[in-house]
Amino acid sequence: MAPAVQAPFHGPRLMRASARTAQDMIRNFVKLVLLLIAGFIAFYYLFPGKVAQMGLDTERSRSHLSRYETDIPSGFHIVYLDGGRGEPLVLLHGIGADKDNWTRAARFLTPHYRVIALDLPGFGESSKPASAHYRIEDQVQYLHEFVQKLGLQDVSLGGNSMGGEIAAAYAARYPGEVKTLWLLDPGGVASAPPSEMQQRIAKGERVPIFASTPEEFDQVLDFVFTKKPFIPGAVKASMARRAAENYRLDLQILKEIKTSPSLEKVLANDAVKIPVRIVWGEQDRVLNPASAKILATLLPDASIDMVPGVGHLPMAEQPKATALDYVAWRESLLHRSGAAPARVPAPQPAAPQAAARAAAGERSR
Numbered sequence: 001m002a003p004a005v006q007a008p009f010h011g012p013r014l015m016r017a018s019a020r021t022a023q024d025m026i027r028n029f030v031k032l033v034l035l036l037i038a039g040f041i042a043f044y045y046l047f048p049g050k051v052a053q054m055g056l057d058t059e060r061s062r063s064h065l066s067r068y069e070t071d072i073p074s075g076f077h078i079v080y081l082d083g084g085r086g087e088p089l090v091l092l093h094g095i096g097a098d099k100d101n102w103t104r105a106a107r108f109l110t111p112h113y114r115v116i117a118l119d120l121p122g123f124g125e126s127s128k129p130a131s132a133h134y135r136i137e138d139q140v141q142y143l144h145e146f147v148q149k150l151g152l153q154d155v156s157l158g159g160n161s162m163g164g165e166i167a168a169a170y171a172a173r174y175p176g177e178v179k180t181l182w183l184l185d186p187g188g189v190a191s192a193p194p195s196e197m198q199q200r201i202a203k204g205e206r207v208p209i210f211a212s213t214p215e216e217f218d219q220v221l222d223f224v225f226t227k228k229p230f231i232p233g234a235v236k237a238s239m240a241r242r243a244a245e246n247y248r249l250d251l252q253i254l255k256e257i258k259t260s261p262s263l264e265k266v267l268a269n270d271a272v273k274i275p276v277r278i279v280w281g282e283q284d285r286v287l288n289p290a291s292a293k294i295l296a297t298l299l300p301d302a303s304i305d306m307v308p309g310v311g312h313l314p315m316a317e318q319p320k321a322t323a324l325d326y327v328a329w330r331e332s333l334l335h336r337s338g339a340a341p342a343r344v345p346a347p348q349p350a351a352p353q354a355a356a357r358a359a360a361g362e363r364s365r
Contacts, residue, residue, distance in 0.1 A: 055235045056100060063107040065115065072145035076132075079125035080118035084110030087179070088152045091117040092143070094161025094187075094313075095257070096210055096243065096250045098124030101160065104229070105315040108323035112330075113156070118146060120163070122253055123246070134253040136162075136188070136260035140170045147177070158182035158326070160313060161286065168263055172271040180333070181276040182326055185284050185312050189291035190262035196285040197223075209286055210250050211243040224312040226283045267298040276302040277329045279322065281310035303329070
């Protein structure tokens, strides 16, 4: 009988080959990761504008907001964010700011309301001719044209800084068209003690909420916030660039605003009787927090929320807490009146929504 042939034993060789294969796979994976990181870094620095836009788009999407455009009879092209469901809540930014000041807070508002945050004429992506007028009373007129263009009724208005002053003046001029007011560190209270910003300007110093360079923009953030929220570098660079581009116009608008009547005059004789929520950051350096109590004496149905450890932009510094306080306040109004909370309507199909906006002359992007 022929002897059995023993198969050669390759165990160690196979183990070494397997080890080399695993090492090659790890090296290739690391190379791929490094390549992706290098590509991202290159894209980040070569196309900062696109990176910034991607960041904004992500924030807006999380808040269920989409971007739209329309024109109003005064000739301005208006860009705005719109999303959510329920009663309309129109939000107005402050001087030197834009609609995205509200984007993070809107995440907690859109489940309850249809949120509309616009770039007021002279700011953001809306048209900003230097020859136009930008006093508070002018912005009230432009806002009224915008509200009518969108066919909004029983509107609640919210505004920060200059936007709060515009909202209050709007409610005084059109008392039957506004349901509630949400005023966050609003301007226009002339009888309040001078703020740190006002004292600096009186000394001839630079307006600390405007920036003509990236370095000055960092100083603006330090001035308006107590604890700065996270802003991606590309987004901050884009914001600084836009601030520098609008610097001269911002100064012009500030000068015009100073000629507008104070809220003490606009709100005299209980001109605004609707419910008002006044929110003020206790560490506001732009406008004196003492303004809150003065403003409340002019509004017969006002309540105040003084927010400790917060600066001039509560909705940006504490977006969740600020938004949820507003929602709770609105709910308290329903219970106060004895009315049952309104049922939130189901979202309309996309086609009718698009058709309605098309009829209003709106364009989306």
